[in-house]
Amino acid sequence: MNLLVDAGNTRIKWQLRDGGALLRAGSGSLEANDLFQGITPGQWEVVSSVSVSTVRSESARQSLESVISAYTSAPVRFFWTRASHGQLVCAYSDPATMGADRWHAMVGAWDLIRGACAVVDAGSAITIDWIDHHGYHLGGYILPGRNMMTGSLRQGTARVLFESQEARGTTPGRSTAECVFHGVNWMIEALAFKLGRDLEVPVLITGGDGALIKEALDNSDGCRIPRAELRPDLVLDGLALVESG
Numbered sequence: 001m002n003l004l005v006d007a008g009n010t011r012i013k014w015q016l017r018d019g020g021a022l023l024r025a026g027s028g029s030l031e032a033n034d035l036f037q038g039i040t041p042g043q044w045e046v047v048s049s050v051s052v053s054t055v056r057s058e059s060a061r062q063s064l065e066s067v068i069s070a071y072t073s074a075p076v077r078f079f080w081t082r083a084s085h086g087q088l089v090c091a092y093s094d095p096a097t098m099g100a101d102r103w104h105a106m107v108g109a110w111d112l113i114r115g116a117c118a119v120v121d122a123g124s125a126i127t128i129d130w131i132d133h134h135g136y137h138l139g140g141y142i143l144p145g146r147n148m149m150t151g152s153l154r155q156g157t158a159r160v161l162f163e164s165q166e167a168r169g170t171t172p173g174r175s176t177a178e179c180v181f182h183g184v185n186w187m188i189e190a191l192a193f194k195l196g197r198d199l200e201v202p203v204l205i206t207g208g209d210g211a212l213i214k215e216a217l218d219n220s221d222g223c224r225i226p227r228a229e230l231r232p233d234l235v236l237d238g239l240a241l242v243e244s245g
């Protein structure tokens with residue numbers, strides 16, 4: 001039994017898998033002390049390996065390792081971006097500096113598509129990576145995610161004052177909160193429109209705000225993308241592939 005962990009900047013997500021079968025899944029933060037509450041003592045006993053993809057700090061990596069090691073004596077292995085995995089080749093001259101989540105999502109995407117595709121991970125940050133039909137990673141983009149956009153407006157201004165809310169619209173706002181939340185949604189819509197214009201390849205979408213991107217792509221006029229698929233577990237799927245060799 002293998003425990004797979006994707007430690008993002010906002011949330012840590014995990015799955016307990018036995019071969020291809022998914023047994024348990026959960027998410028949360030290390031601080032809340034209940035991250036792994038979905039795993040029973042009996043299940044911990046039969047965990048034979050723990051594989052982690054993390055984009056958090058070195059000290060957070062160590063905390064995660066010691067929390068996991070308190071549950072199990074199974075080896076905890078961390079997987080980082082590599083220069084290549086099979087036909088997939090990283091565009092970075094220094095692959096270790098590329099976020100492990102991006103790499104594992106690309107490994108998962110290449111395994112599914114085996115052809116030119118793009119990967120969008122809309123998490124704390126939004127990343128977009130291009131892969132060509134040979135498996136060459138052409139490069140990507142790193143943008144602030146939704147929470148980060150609204151948070152930076154809050155922090156960087158004196159009078160942009162607003163309460164958090166679930167404003168789904170994109171019409172011009174008529175209050176500060178509406179201007180901020182509709183503005184962010186409008187940017188997501190603009191991003192989807194641009195993707196649909198620039199790309200004619202399948203797009204695999206993951207991350208906490210992935211559904212918003214998918215919806216915006218589906219509603220974008222003149223979109224040339226043949227297939228846009230939501231894959232919430234793409235990072236863990238790629239990690240499972242890398243971990244098993």
Ligand SMILES: Nc1ncnc2c1ncn2[C@@H]1O[C@H](COP(=O)(O)OP(=O)(O)OP(=O)(O)O)[C@@H](O)[C@H]1O
Nearest residue numbers: 008009010011122123124125145146147207208209
């Ligand atoms: N339950 C949730 N908790 C936190 N964020 C959520 C939740 N549901 C949706 N979101 C949205 O998801 C985003 C965070 O996505 P995700 O959980 O994929 O982050 P992450 O994996 O920690 O990010 P990253 O990989 O970029 O560090 C936030 O911007 C927020 O808008």
Ligand SMILES: CC(C)(CO)[C@@H](O)C(=O)NCCC(=O)O
Nearest residue numbers: 055097098099100101102125142
């Ligand atoms: C961009 C994020 C934060 C997205 O989770 C992560 O992939 C990361 O910390 N990357 C390191 C920098 C890079 O990918 O070039």
Ligand SMILES: [K+]
Nearest residue numbers: 008101121123
């Ligand atoms: K992520």
